[in-house]
Amino acid sequence: MSDIFTDAGARALLREMFDAAIRAADPDHCVPHFLPAPPQDGRTIVIGAGKAAAKMARAVEAHWSGPLEGIVVTRYGHTVPTEKITVIEASHPVPDAAGVDASRRIRKLVSGLSEKDLVVCLISGGGSALLVDPLSPVTLPQKQDISRALLKSGANISEMNCVRRHLSAIKGGRLAAACYPARVVTLAISDVPGDDPLDIASGPTVADPTSCADALAILSRYGIDIPRHIRELLQSGESETVKPGDPRLARAEAILVATPQMALEAAAQVARGYGIAAHILGDAIEGEARDVGRVIGGIARQVVRYGQPFTVPCVMLSGGETTVTVRGNGRGGRNVEFLLSLAAVLNGEASVHAVAGDTDGIDGIEEIAGAIIAPDTLSRAKSLEISVTEALAQNDGHGFFERLGDSIVTGPTLTNVNDFRAVLVTGLTGETADR
Incomplete structure (x- = not known):
């Protein structure tokens, strides 16, 4: 030099x-050391979302000593070749239909698991937009409009993710709950200040202490207009996320493999x-x-x-x-x-x-x-x-x-x-x- x-x-x-x-923070460098032991009798399912998800999936494949299967979703142009784990590309930072389809395929894959099974969840920055499944009656175009408004508003990442979690059928611990009673090990590359797993991809596998009222307050703070039926959904509390102490998360853990x-x-x-x-x-x-x-x-x-x-x-x-x-x-x-x-x-x-x-x-x-x-x-x-x-x-x-x-x-x-x-x-x- x-x-x-x-x-x-x-x-x-x-x-x-x-x-x-x-x-x-290269997945080849940081993922292998944190891989859990394969289950003795059950299946191993790999799921995940984020800009690093495909490369994290390849790192798992390269260092796994047993059968596995899975689906991860990453940003367009961020895929790498994998052999056993399906990689789906979708839009970021504003979600699209491909992300919805991938998220629903992931939820279907982890349904009906047993306590003998292991789910390895690979989470990285960008997962909030990529892992998207609007909670009825919210539609994808409405989530897209809210996402664009949040991105322009000056809201910080914690505030944006609070809103996202409360309009989602998969964020805020819901994905881990869908895996129950399987063991869930989340390996996360942090892209958020403070490294709180709740804010990495909006915390699909961790409990969420925030509330629908918090989400409404954030939308109001930044002057973001939302349709009446979404406001009523949040006001009713029917879109609450999975809270700390929920027994469905008793066998879920999150590990930070790389941080700022x-x-x-x-x-x-x-x-x-x-x-x-x-x-x-x-x-x-x-x-x-x-x-x-x-x-x-x-x-x-x-x-x-x-x-x-x-x-x-x-x-x-x-x-x-x-x-x-x-x-x-x-x-x-x-x-x-x-x-x-x-x-x-x-x-x-x-x-x-x-x-x-x-x-x-x-x-x-x-x-x-x-x-x-x-x-x-x-x-x-x-x-x-x-x-x-x-x-x-x-x-x-x-x-x-x-x-x-x-x-x-x-x-x-x-x-x-x-x-x-x-x-x-x-x-x-x-x-x-x-x-």
């Missing part, structure tokens, strides 16, 4: 850290290998992406000027899931929105580079993982007559960074441990530097 104090070297280091974060923290630690190890101090600010940072950009930008400027709170050279790492309240008509996502805001705050600081990307390779709805900013980002934009202020106003991060040639495109990574951010500071320019 080039010297990190050059633009090329800084960019190379940032990309190496991003790649290390993704690699730490693991990915951040892998990136930190890369930086330290080059003699760069690595500081993890948090693995569960939430809030508006542009606000997070302003805060982290302020910290970076303090480092540049005064060597506080960290000495240079250093890298500040963070993860989590920010939100974007969509106001413009641009092409964007959480990570590029963060970077636009960060670049505006830094205003060309000479010794700061940064990367932000979604570890699934998709920031927003486009297959662009994220982007990199450098000290010359704003000056190059100005030469092309591009305004960072206008890009923020239009939520047009992808348009902005594509024109600069600074987008990161990985293709589907077949995993997902949420957003990854790294801000690299290589030198001092303020009072401390003058002493």
Whole structure:
């Protein structure tokens, strides 16, 4: 790698850290260690949903010492070849009929099991949209409309998933209840702040302490209009999920096989290998992406000027899931929105580079993982007559960074441990530097 104090070297280091974060959550690396022992007499059924589901299924097949069968559903373009487990592709982030069909096939597969049987459930980010079975009288078009509204509202992932669970026939513990009395072992790759299994794919195999009243309050908070019959369904409490203490979940357990923290630690190890101090600010940072950009930008400027709170050279790492309240008509996502805001705050600081990307390779709805900013980002934009202020106003991060040639495109990574951010500071320019 080039010297990190050059633009090329800084960019190379940032990309190496991003790649290390993704690699730490690769199903081939993280799934095999957590596989349960095969049942002595019963069947083994593999089910699952998420952007990593197909690759997780292949990892199970490669390390399983007995017969198995199953169905998993993943995003279009995220499949890998499997021999015994059927992989179905469906839409994300807005569900479609293929996801409904896959979900119902999964429920049918696990019906009528015995206590001798084992269900291995493979869950990863994206499963909320992929594992979809609207609870009657909710229709698929209505769930699609509500999903779109939630995605644009600025609601956080816990809030969105609370609503999803209470309009579903398969989320919020219902899938595990359908497997009863079989043993259920869920292997989950976390893409949510706090790593709560309830929020990974909306918790199809775990108990849900939230209520229909909570879902209604969230819809009201964000001004999301819903049909009268859906409101009445929630008000009646008839769509309540499976609650803690339900005996149908007594033989269900959930295991986290990869988390955002693991990915951040892998990136930190890369930086330290080059003699760069690595500081993890948090693995569960939430809030508006542009606000997070302003805060982290302020910290970076303090480092540049005064060597506080960290000495240079250093890298500040963070993860989590920010939100974007969509106001413009641009092409964007959480990570590029963060970077636009960060670049505006830094205003060309000479010794700061940064990367932000979604570890699934998709920031927003486009297959662009994220982007990199450098000290010359704003000056190059100005030469092309591009305004960072206008890009923020239009939520047009992808348009902005594509024109600069600074987008990161990985293709589907077949995993997902949420957003990854790294801000690299290589030198001092303020009072401390003058002493």
